[in-house]
Amino acid sequence: MKTVNIKPVLLLILCAAFGLSSCYKKFDTSSYAPALSIGGYTGADEIAPSNLVAYFPFDGDYADKVSGTAGVNTGTSFSGGIKNQSLKGGLNSYVLFTPGASITTMQSFTITYWVNSPAPSTGIIGLVNLANTTGFWGNIDMFFENGSTNSNGILKAHITNGPVDSWVVKDGLVNLFDSWNHIALSYDAGTTTFKLYVNGSPVTTNVVDGFGPLQFTNTGNIVIGCVQFQTDPSQTSATTAQDWASYLTGTMDEVRIYNKALGDADISALVKLEGRGK
Numbered sequence: 674m675k676t677v678n679i680k681p682v683l684l685l686i687l688c689a690a691f692g693l694s695s696c697y698k699k700f701d702t703s704s705y706a707p708a709l710s711i712g713g714y715t716g717a718d719e720i721a722p723s724n725l726v727a728y729f730p731f732d733g734d735y736a737d738k739v740s741g742t743a744g745v746n747t748g749t750s751f752s753g754g755i756k757n758q759s760l761k762g763g764l765n766s767y768v769l770f771t772p773g774a775s776i777t778t779m780q781s782f783t784i785t786y787w788v789n790s791p792a793p794s795t796g797i798i799g800l801v802n803l804a805n806t807t808g809f810w811g812n813i814d815m816f817f818e819n820g821s822t823n824s825n826g827i828l829k830a831h832i833t834n835g836p837v838d839s840w841v842v843k844d845g846l847v848n849l850f851d852s853w854n855h856i857a858l859s860y861d862a863g864t865t866t867f868k869l870y871v872n873g874s875p876v877t878t879n880v881v882d883g884f885g886p887l888q889f890t891n892t893g894n895i896v897i898g899c900v901q902f903q904t905d906p907s908q909t910s911a912t913t914a915q916d917w918a919s920y921l922t923g924t925m926d927e928v929r930i931y932n933k934a935l936g937d938a939d940i941s942a943l944v945k946l947e948g949r950g951k
Contacts, residue, residue: 709949709951711942711946712938712941712942712945714942715951716951717927717929717946717947717951720935720939720942720943720946721931721933721939724931724932724933725739725931726739726773726776726779726931727739727740727770727772727775727895727928727929727930728929729744729760729770729897729928729929730756730757730758730926730927731751731759731760731926731928732756732757733751735760735768735770737770740773740775742770742771744768744769745769745770747766747767747769748764748765749761749762749766749767749768749898752924753924754787754924754926754927755787755927755947755948756926756927756950758926759787759924759926760898760924760925760926761924762898762920762921762922762924762925763920763922764920766898766899766922767799767899767903767904767921768898769894769895769896769897769904770894770895770897771894771895772803772892772894772895776932777889777892778889779887779889780862780886780888780932781859781863781886781887781932781933781934782860782887782930782932782933782934783857783858783860783930783931783933783934783935783940784813784857784928784929784930784931785855785856785857785928785929785935785943786800786856786857786925786926786927786929787854787855787856787925787926787927788854788856788921788923788926789851789852789853789854789923789924789925790817790850790851790921790922790923790924791922791923792817792821792822792823792826792851793817793819793821793919794919795919796819796915796917796918796920797816797817797818797819797917797918798816798899798919798920798921799814799815799816799896799898799901799903799918799920800815800816800817800856800898800921800925801815801896801897801928802814802815802816802895802897802899802900802901803889803892803893803895804892804893804895804896804901804909805889805890805891805893805901805909806891806908806909806910807890807891807909807910807911808833808890808909808911809902809909809911809912810838810900811831811833811893811900811901812832812833812889812890812892813830813831813832813833814829814830814831814832814900814901815828815829815856816828816829817829818844819917821849821850822850823847823848823851825844825845825846825847826844826846826847826848826849826850827842827843827844828843828846828856828869828871829841829842829843830842830858830867830869832860833889833890834884834887834888835888835890837884839867839879839881839884841858841867841869841877841879842877843869843871843876846871846876849871854871854872855870855871855872855873855944855947855948856869856870856871857869857870857873857943858870859935860934861933861934862885862886862887865880865881865883865884865885866879866880866881866934867879867880867881870940872944873941873943873944874941893908893909894908896908897921897925898920899918899919899920899921900918902914902915902918903915903918903919903920927947929943
């Protein structure tokens with residue numbers, strides 16, 4: 674009677690089983706999951722890309738990723754951010770950028786950024802600003818006002834348009850300090866409407882009759898970390914440093930400037946996507 678050696682057969686079966694087992698162990702169900710989509714976008718960079726005129730992610734450098742222009746740093750550093758790294762401010766610290774024509778000729782705009790700051794204790798905290806080299810206030814000023822607390826945060830913005838200017842003010846904001854918050858300011862020249870947003874939600878709307886398309890005056894540097902007259906030397910010939918003004922000592926991340934007023938849905942999507950690191 675013929676003897677059958679079953680050892681090679683068993684070995685083949687075991688090898689096949691091991692191979693299948695290995696394949697199943699490597700199977701990743703997440704590869705079949707649909708891509709994250711918020712407001713029709715999978716990443717923040719997909720929102721109005723043709724209108725994005727400046728973007729500062731502060732991931733280890735001070736460059737504007739749209740123009741490639743490098744910022745000039747005075748005293749700031751880098752820290753953990755909402756996405757990768759962020760700008761870490763300090764007393765007497767700020768960053769200056771030279772804006773191109775795509776910024777200085779904006780007729781409408783949206784400015785967005787994340788900030789994690791203590792409440793002001795020694796003076797107003799300048800955030801993102803566009804200098805006016807001959808005016809007391811800049812062409813665009815954004816700052817946390819003195820007297821702000823976590824139960825009554827006060828956010829102010831000032832905008833120059835030729836010989837006139839306008840203020841956007843919101844008080845009564847809660848939990849504005851000591852944690853990451855997203856701030857956005859937009860102006861729509863067509864409707865002469867300013868909107869201020871916190872964490873993706875509009876908190877105040879100002880319609881300024883007759884304000885029209887913006888015409889910035891004597892445009893200077895973009896100033897991040899203080900208002901224009903707190904730099905050394907001052908960015909304006911109108912004044913020097915004031916004892917009621919101070920510096921951002923917290924952190925700031927993902928500064929974006931658009932040359933149009935983004936809609937509510939796009940700003941909401943931007944906040945959600947950046948908050949997820951997208």
